[in-house]
Amino acid sequence: MVKSEGVRKSFGHTEVLKGINLVVMPREVMCIIGPSGSGKSTFLRCINHLEKINGGRLWVDGELVGYRQKGDKLYELKDKEVAAHRRDIGMVFQRFNLFPHLTAMENVMEAPVKVKGESKANARRAAEETLEQVGLSDKSHAFPNALSGGQQQRVAIARALAMRPKLMLFDEPTSALDPELVGEVLDVMRRLALEIGMTMVVVTHEMGFAREVGDTLVFMDGGVIVEAGDPKQVLTSPQHERTQAFLSKVL
């Protein structure tokens, strides 16, 4: 589903990604952990081209991200084509980024109606279903600021799901939440992975979630992948000393 070959990314003179190689298979849940500044969020944002990569190649569902290749020449994609690619990739942000001027229902309906051109009636029916899926059918007419952080994040997940994505990206989805609200969001994500078999890339600090739901765990530090493998193995017997140091601090 996602294939990354030597992906590099710099902001000015600082290189934050120094050659990332990984593959995410369909229905796989990959969790990425690592200290802050390790480049894990940046890499996630590269997958749907919110950040432009400076080197390497990145494919989603067999298509090159952000470029078209003809012969051995690369052509940048137009905004429109990039937008079309993004429709198949759902993204959930650390700070929710719900549209505050729209109700929960309108947040979920916005993209299907305006981007995909679905009829309002259809979109409403689908939105009711997705909101039910995240357990918020009773909040569909509430504005985001009337919802708790956990509820907002669940609406944000519903909003991403409404576009029926092939791949979901989660950028520290529980880091901005009060501790007692983390569970409800993780629950929704767990169901997404186990019941629907959604392909997911999750940047997280929730080791429990990574261990239980994740198929692969990737530890990143300093812009490179230090260690990757089965979550239980990496968490219990990390091979690399940087992984050991990091895990000893967070576990």
Next chain:
Amino acid sequence: MATTTRPAAPPESIEAVPVRHPGRWIAVVVIAIAAAMFVNMLLTNPAFNWSFMVDNMFLPNVLAGVRTTLVMTVLSMVIGVIIGIVLAVMRLSPNPIVSTTAWVYVWFFRAIPRIVLLFLFGNLGILYQRYELGVPFDTQIGNLIGIDLNTRFLGLDARTIVTGFMAGLLGLALSEGAYMAEIVRAGIQSVDPGQGEAASALGMSRALTMRRIVLPQAMRVIVPPTGNETIAMLKDTSLLLAVPVTNELFFQLQGIGSRTFQVFPMLVAACLWYLAMTSVLMVGQYFLERRYSRGFGARLSKEQRALQEAQAAGGAH
């Protein structure tokens, strides 16, 4: 510390002597005297000539003037807001030529006093006698390749298009556009960049994001200063006598004043008219601001309000 463990008897309510405010009473007296003097002047000074003012401030040509003033205010604000939005989007464009162009526009029109601009537009007839549409530089290009080239397909006499009204509207709208551009830009920049990212991640185009996500939220910041701009614009229509726009309110009132040698009552009439119109605009501003605070603060959605009312009604039975 036995006192803290004693069973808590409800503390008696305090009956203390409140702080006195002698300053307030002095202020009341001073203001009352000043107000009495002012009212006395209004009633006894013959220069006000109230009956003359009332007789003349509702003449047909004055009412037509009120209409022109209102039409001019609305039109110049509408055009100004459209120019402002376009300029603000241009200003924030990644294309340096486009953003510099917007900057130059704002720089120019903010630098020139409105009254000077209006005099200038009033005399645009001096620049060209005719305005024509065609391929730019057609005669020059024709000369260069040695033929007599004329591509003008539409020509208008300057006096027919640059009438007083058009010149005045142009002057006010163009200068308003510059101020609105800054207001809209501030509004757009006040929206969290995460909003744009979330919209992009959903596959929304830049234009759609601007229209559906960013501008509606920016409106909360844009509307209050725009209300001020509208009120200022209403008053600035009095500057139109520089063009001149002869059927405008202030021109008419002043005209009556100087014809009848009753200048002062007519100036008071102008004050009253502007006061009345501005008050109406302020009411409109209140409702607009309420509309665009949707989703911010403690306000409930329409559906939630209906639900609450239904519950309250049900609870009463």
